Amino acid sequence: MAFFGKKFIKVTEKWVPVVKSVSNYDAKRLAKDIEKESTVSQTDVMAVLNAIPNVMSRYLAEGHSVKLDGIGSFFLTFECKKTGVDSAEEVSMDQVTNIKVQFRPAMRGSGVKGKFANTLIADDIEWTYLPPAKADSG
DSSP states (O other), X not given: OEEEEEEEETTTTEEEEEEEOSOOOOHHHHHHHHHHTSSSOHHHHHHXXXXXXXXXXXXXXXXXXXXXXXXXXXXXXXXXXXXXXXXGGGOOGGGEEEEEEEEEEOEESOOGGGOOEETTSOTTOOEEEOXXXXXXXX
């Protein structure tokens, strides 16, 4: 079961639904659940999960994107100064203000009539309204 709340958008003066997380699962929880669904121990899963950041950052630094089947692809992008330059010859890394890792989720489906779906979103997800906590404004 997934949860949603309600948020007021001042600019449009309209209400919209927003996803609400009730907790945050960490790598240890993920490893424990993967152990239950595979032949790999929780310790071995943790070793793999702990190695992923170092290996992925090396691949990205070497100019590669990283695709994890069923999850998605990771690749680097730039944020640049708002003002560009007048010619291609003037383009330089001095224009870059930030380097980011972008994530594009894997999709499933035929693409016929827009029937692609994100593989990380369950087909049978059920949404329940989660009222705001007293300290929560939305």
